[in-house]
Amino acid sequence: MAKIKKKVKTIKVDADKCNGCRGCEIVCSAFHSTPRYSTINPARSRIQIIRHPLKDVWLPIFAGEYTPAECMGREKYVIDGKEYDECTFCRATCPSRDIFKEPDSGLPLKCDMCEDEPPLEQPKCVEWCLNDVLVYEEREEEVEESVEMEKVETGLVSMIDKYGLDKVAEAIARISQKD
């Protein structure tokens, strides 16, 4: 299979440097508003500072995937003597908590690294963080070109929904016999 180059975008988070200002939340919500920068609302931000000042917890977390159901188990982390609440490090938009959801509609939010045309030099939260808590890094990796099975499966599921499993299975059998 052919080799292709893939761009990997990373935001390195040095939480020890965070002074808790929440500028990242502000600019994220501003950038993603329509028209751009027209409204500010940190509850819509795709980055949230998990704060517990007296516990010395200031932890920037980015919105990740949507999940329809919460986990069966929970974890609590203690790092350097600091106890983090359940789910603190999880990026999911999850029924177990309020963050990473549009406050009015409840629709899930996900960090898109501020994809834009033309592309930005760095995501807005990184640009707005003047304490270097968030540092943007981009690298290229060579990977084998492969069919993304997830997309194939999504297509098959919609075919099954439309025509029924039996008909789709028959079609696949027919195609494989021709080969």
Next chain:
Amino acid sequence: MRYGETGYNLEIDLATGNIERVETDPKLMETHLGGLGTSVKLHWDRVPADVKPFDDENMLIISSGVLNATPAFSANRTVVTFYSPESDLLAYPMMGGFFSAELKYAGYDKVIFHNKSPKWVYIWINNDKVEIRDATHLVGRGALETQDLIRMELNQPNAQVAAIGVAGENKCFTASIEQGRSSASRLGGGAIFGDKKIKAVAVRGTQDVNIYNGEAFMKEMKDMMAYINFRNANPIPDVMTILSGIGSPQEMVHTDEKWHTENFMWGNARTRRRGFWDEKINEEFPRTQLEGIKRLISCFNCPQHCGALISYKETPRYMAKCFGKLTYMMAAYVDSMDFAWRTLQRATEYGVDSFSTPQILAFAVELIEAGIITEKDLKAGPTWPACPTDKEGRFLWLLDRVAHREGIGDVLADGVYLAARQIGNGAEAFDHNTIKRHEQLPLKLGTMDPLYYLMYATNEKISITQIEGNWPQGAFPTMEQREAFVKDWPQLPDDSWKQWLLEWEPRGEKAIPYFPTIDMCCQIVDWMEMLHNIDDACCVCAGMSSFCLKPPYHIHNYPRIISAATGLDLDEASLKKIVNRSRNLHRALNNRRGMSRKDEKPPQDHWKRRFPEIEENLLSAYYTFKGWNQDGVPTKERLNELDLGYVAEDLEKRGLLKDGQD
């Protein structure tokens, strides 16, 4: 649609429990902008002039400003206004932190409290849902611990909570309102909370705040970001460290306190301790300071590090900022940062102003030593022990008594001025550092400084640390230094003023008290005050604007920033007119409560070398410059210029403006 502001206030009648969300008149933003400006207008319109601080009618307003909750850097102040039990005038202490932004995200510009609650309550504002909740179980709790208890009780980790401690519950006149790492401290806002039986106000908001022209606004902020980065990388040379940067005094960052500890006055603003910062102190103080600081922290949307999380030995954690780390220690003559960190924790949980309170305690110590406060005042009470005799123990005992209003503490809790008059027997002579009944910075200097004379005497804030600002505190010794300073100084309102700084000498005819000249002083002080008034309407931290040298916010970029946020069509002249209107309304309001020229006096011993004639001329000239009569009351002409004809009419009716007096 409203821009910059939410367009709604929350009106809460504590006596009846009635809560209303009231749409505000958009015209008010055009005439008074917001923050302190619109709050002053509400006090003028609604609260009769003869209302006493602990009357039901003493309205208390917690207000945001027009730039809070926007991406404007360091726009994070919350201004609390009320008639002060200490000064009897309209006080406006401000706190940093995160409250005002959260309030606007909840959909409100201000929370306005009327009357008193029959029992202890806290207010829970969660977007459109607002509740008055029982706070009986929180009585006696610390100001900081109450905040976390409420967050836990509500299961709202992101709620912002402003709370009082025991001092506020007991209506101490220097009780503060504490909120995270910040506090609205001066002049007894905590006492008014306590009088109204408000233990705390909690707020959580998840709604949008609108910006009129987002692209233009963000362009201004991008420019400001570059300047903030520049200033942080390039401290101003040839000034003391604390003045070299931007932000509120970076007291948590800096550990070299030679200047403050040797130039401020220890005890009851009494003793300068030259040579204090010796080798031993130079080792112990920075080490203990850093030992206590767990993390440097900021307020909402501010890149600076003015505050800190304090985790010192077994002392419960708390947050600190500014000069609290020095004020108790210096007032107590206790040469120990260990004492400083421990005492500040206790004072923060009690919820007391860390400028006024240490001076009250030091004043009490002097009275003890002078035999005016006697043995009978120091013996054990029904629930407290006798006063220890060691310095540390005595100071903390006094703090405990003041916060609880127990024994002699009940008198001291009224502040130095009023306590001195209640105690009598010569105690008045020990009240040597107050203006308008309010304790001042513990600082005594040599030659009368005309700029500072005007600031001390005339500002409605009654607190120099929140008035001084953009003009250097002293002349640079060499021409080279002066030229370097003025070379890059776009914040000045007028380039010709650079010449004043170039000519300003440390000694001689072109030095204080003669230079800057009276006319120059009027212009400089008016400019600095005007900037504070803009900050206070926008609720921008003065540390990034009117308080520091060469700040990010100034008169040339403010109109563009406010216009982009609000949609108002502002230029420098129209912005100045708005804040001058609010400033004169504030003055008229205080005039109406009896304040006049007789009250506008810095402490007699503030400077060793006084110049009565120059001082009188200064004050007279400044009054004229401001458009005030020689009693310090805005003239009819000035009020009419500012569309405040109704104020002139009121002052005329009261005889404060006489017929034919413009």
